[in-house]
Amino acid sequence: MDKTESDCRQESFSTRVIAEQFKKKDIHGAISMPIYRNAAFEFADSESIAAAFQYKEEVASHTYSRITNPTVENLERKMKAASGAQNVQAVASGMAAISNTLMTIVWSGCNVVSSPHLFGNTFSFFKFTLSFLGVEVRFVNTDNLEEIEAAIDQNTVGFFCELITNPNMEIADLEKISPLLKAKDVPMIVDSTIVPWCGFSASKFGADIEIVSTTKYISGGATSLGGAILDYGTFNWRKNKVLGMYSKSPEMSQFSFRLKREIARNFGACMDPDVAYMQSLGMETLELRFKAVSDAAYEIASFLEAQPEVKKVGYTALESSRYKAISDKMFTTNPGAMLTFNLESLEKCYQLMDQLKLVRRATNLFDNKTLIIHPYSTIYGTFSKEMKDKMGIEDNLLRLSVGLEGVEDLKSDLRQALDKL
Numbered sequence: 001m002d003k004t005e006s007d008c009r010q011e012s013f014s015t016r017v018i019a020e021q022f023k024k025k026d027i028h029g030a031i032s033m034p035i036y037r038n039a040a041f042e043f044a045d046s047e048s049i050a051a052a053f054q055y056k057e058e059v060a061s062h063t064y065s066r067i068t069n070p071t072v073e074n075l076e077r078k079m080k081a082a083s084g085a086q087n088v089q090a091v092a093s094g095m096a097a098i099s100n101t102l103m104t105i106v107w108s109g110c111n112v113v114s115s116p117h118l119f120g121n122t123f124s125f126f127k128f129t130l131s132f133l134g135v136e137v138r139f140v141n142t143d144n145l146e147e148i149e150a151a152i153d154q155n156t157v158g159f160f161c162e163l164i165t166n167p168n169m170e171i172a173d174l175e176k177i178s179p180l181l182k183a184k185d186v187p188m189i190v191d192s193t194i195v196p197w198c199g200f201s202a203s204k205f206g207a208d209i210e211i212v213s214t215t216k217y218i219s220g221g222a223t224s225l226g227g228a229i230l231d232y233g234t235f236n237w238r239k240n241k242v243l244g245m246y247s248k249s250p251e252m253s254q255f256s257f258r259l260k261r262e263i264a265r266n267f268g269a270c271m272d273p274d275v276a277y278m279q280s281l282g283m284e285t286l287e288l289r290f291k292a293v294s295d296a297a298y299e300i301a302s303f304l305e306a307q308p309e310v311k312k313v314g315y316t317a318l319e320s321s322r323y324k325a326i327s328d329k330m331f332t333t334n335p336g337a338m339l340t341f342n343l344e345s346l347e348k349c350y351q352l353m354d355q356l357k358l359v360r361r362a363t364n365l366f367d368n369k370t371l372i373i374h375p376y377s378t379i380y381g382t383f384s385k386e387m388k389d390k391m392g393i394e395d396n397l398l399r400l401s402v403g404l405e406g407v408e409d410l411k412s413d414l415r416q417a418l419d420k421l
Helices: 005-009 013-019 046-053 070-083 094-105 120-132 145-151 174-184 254-267 273-284 286-305 324-330 346-355 385-391 407-419
Strands: 087-091 111-114 136-139 156-162 188-191 209-212 227-231 312-314 338-342 371-373 397-401
Touching: 013 070, 013 273, 013 286, 070 087, 070 227, 070 273, 087 094, 087 254, 094 120, 094 156, 094 188, 094 209, 094 227, 094 254, 111 120, 111 145, 120 136, 120 385, 145 174, 156 174, 174 188, 174 324, 227 254, 273 286, 286 312, 286 338, 286 407, 346 397, 346 407
Parallel strands: 111 136, 111 156, 156 188, 188 209
Antiparallel strands: 087 227, 209 227, 312 338, 338 397, 371 397
């Protein structure tokens, strides 16, 4: 039986996630959802399978794993319990979550408002892929409300931002932006991958749609790729040229209806059940891991700020960050395990990376292992200098994703590498 909303509010984050029940009781009484690795599901008779395909069942059955799967559904239920979202769609990656979300709401001739300070593939999808489909992305300074307002017109289908920009370490003040968007009937779409639900409530700050790369914290240590789209059911899609054709129901908004029954199916970026199993386990330890790595990140950011070789540190909980007041307001703990720091030059960045012994040279964020990367030459390596300048990517910046190693060991490794510059 589903827990009521009031019951959920009285429980801790970890309790809500761990105590979430299966939609249907397992025949063998398993307490962890088994992996349903099969593609198709059998029905007792022709009437039953017809009812399932026509959505006439009281409790929906699974028909084909590209559409729904019991193991994937269990992860979606855990994410609903964690976030308070009305609907969740799990997909194959974070980029699949972004692309499926946008394909649900856009049409040729519409526009999206966003910051240019985005993860490389997100920027590429916005700048190039969507433009070929006739969708304009209007890049603005999200610190400037007047600039956001000026970019919105009758064909604006959404405002998109990253919760903390990667790797610029900027925060859009969602609490101030939200009233402007509501007055203009524009949905707020937030990629909150950097800080999970135990540290940030998207709906509290006005997000209508939330996007997460579950590859990161949720996977439990970079075990698997995945993504999720969360719909809080707070936006009325009547003005959207495509979604306005659908009827809103108590269970599902027009956005979720089209996403689940058309876009996700037709694009086929479904989450694998093995991935869903691993990420369901990751959800159960998410709060513990997040507190450990975010506290460690703050300590390491403070340490790096005190090193003479380091020119600047990006971490929004630091007193030196111009976003500290917003960070303290929005996050219930330290703001995640990602930080950046600048050295004297690109050459110094390479030298430091090559001297590290404990920290791994690798892409990805929020692994159990601490990872370092030089974004200018890797994630953004194929972009022109003009594009990098537009995105605010500096050639002397390093991005660090703090893992679960001992903090003093990480400090020691960073210090010995700095000593050799």
